[in-house]
Amino acid sequence: MFVGGVRPRCLENPLRRPPALLGALRAEVIPKADLLRLLRLVATSFGPGGAEENFSTGALLRRYGFSETFFTRFARPFFGGVLLDPELRTSAEVFLGYLRRFVTGRALLPAGGIGSLAEQLVSRIPRDMVRYDMRAEALQFAEGKVCGVRFANGVFLAGDEVILAVDEPAACRLLGSGRPRAALATAVHYFAADRPFYRGAWLCLPPRRETSPVLHAALVSNAAPSLAPRGAHLWSVTVLPGHPRATDAEWVRAEVASWFGEDPRSMRSLAFIEVPYAVPEQLPGFRRRPSPWGVLSPGVQVAGDANCGASIDAVMANGEEAAKKVISPGRLK
Ligand SMILES: Cc1cc2nc3c(=O)[nH]c(=O)nc-3n(C[C@H](O)[C@H](O)[C@H](O)COP(=O)(O)OP(=O)(O)OC[C@H]3O[C@@H](n4cnc5c(N)ncnc54)[C@H](O)[C@@H]3O)c2cc1C
CATH class of the missing domain: 3.50.50.60 (FAD/NAD(P)-binding domain)
Incomplete structure (x- = not known):
């Protein structure tokens, strides 16, 4: 779900629900030409591969001609968050592996937590x-x-x-x-919210702005209600570790609430967790x-x-x- 514009807009996997492609074209959050490039890239991810391991994710996307809008709205917040690497320096081979799995599989969250x-x-x-x-x-x-x-x-x-x-x-x-x-580090804020700001198991992608530490966020209790604190809903907000505002829970909740025109005071900070060695860097050629x-x-x-x-x-x-x-x-x- 793209947030931070006039109103949230959803992007679904068209292979899972073909009409979603029409919605994506109409919503124009990702430029049409980039959607076509993305389809080409998905096809490549199922190919024999090989050369990709010499490129970073960012370099591969540039080779395919993706626009800066695609980087800001989708590649950095979504894949930057998945790879814990908003600079997209990770090997393109790792990125294509994830792309393949997201296209054919489903993202899952165990009801009892990881x-x-x-x-x-x-x-x-x-x-x-x-x-x-x-x-x-x-x-x-x-x-x-x-x-x-x-x-x-x-x-x-x-x-x-x-x-x-x-x-x-x-x-x-x-x-x-x-x-x-x-190491690639990560950091996550957890908030309890009085009410859900949206329905469904969506990941919220704000356009990547230098002023904001937020990479992406989700009302995880929409996907796994058992994770919610009693009588509330659970937000998980991934931020860029080391960003000057990363630890500022008030700033982060105000940003999240603003996407939905909600009052930030309806979100209560529960925890802020930093993981300094989340995963090792996987630069081109790491294998x-x-x-x-x-x-x-x-x-x-x-x-x-x-x-x-x-x-x-x-x-x-x-x-x-x-x-x-x-x-x-x-x-x-
Ligand atoms: C916040 C976060 C979110 C993630 N999200 C995802 C995701 O959605 N999907 C995904 O596929 N991957 C995700 N990952 C990556 C994934 O968690 C790791 O790839 C995976 O956990 C690595 O498993 P591991 O067994 O190698 O190491 P770890 O899970 O790190 O386990 C190593 C264990 O060794 C223990 N240990 C260290 N030193 C010693 C010692 N001397 N003696 C005894 N024990 C020791 C540590 O305490 C730790 O428990 C995420 C990682 C983080 C940090």
Whole structure:
């Protein structure tokens, strides 16, 4: 949903609801020529690919001839928010992967919040196999092979297979080698609202202005009502970390309320959360970069963002792959 103009206008996936294309053409929030370019780009995203990994997202969009209006109204607020990179420096290959998934799939929000994914995984293994609040401090080796992990609370857990599913800086620390990639940070304001300012599970995209820290926002309780605070509706407003107004909850709520002509006092600030290392930078060619830690010792694997593209589905597949290597029949004792 495009906001910040005269009135909010909606843009839906025309492959899911073909009449939406007519609406998009009529609304003219994205110039018609850019809509056609976008269709071409979607077709490209299903092609064999290859060259894209040498371009940044911004450079690829410019190659396709997208207008500055497209950058300001759609590319920076939407894909800048998805990639946590409003400058669009991220590899175009990552961007095309997301574009493909948005076109063919659906954006989902678990009713119990993102932590419910981990809870589902844990629910399938015996309780006593899971330990919480244990900070891994060092890997232990015997005769060149890993033999366990020492934790900050003094506990030592023996094991001849270790999968490091930690963030990249932690993986480098624990492996004692390599320099982590630079971080992409993010920051989110949460507000409780007396009433919903709009209906439906829409993401609100304001035109990207330098004066505003807001990238995008959503009434997330419209998509997952269970996330709402009692008797209220939940806003999640993603802002640009480091922007001079990023931490100013009053400014941010006034901006959001103004999109709908509402009174900002109907929004109550609940929390402001900053994540300094949200995902590692994924610049053009990042998949070809040599592994920061070189050759791993026998028995050690790295899984997650540090080892694959940064997204929830990529890290889940990567973690599963690592686990399968450990439990493959040939390796079971
Ligand atoms: C605000 C935000 C929104 C996002 N939204 C989306 C989205 O909508 N869709 C999407 O696909 N991706 C999204 N991402 C990205 C996604 O969350 C990551 O790609 C994914 O979580 C990475 O998984 P991971 O297992 O590699 O690392 P993490 O999820 O970061 O898990 C690593 C874990 O290791 C722990 N750890 C670190 N050091 C140690 C240590 N020494 N000992 C023990 N434990 C340690 C950390 O505490 C952490 O729990 C988002 C990220 C953020 C920050």
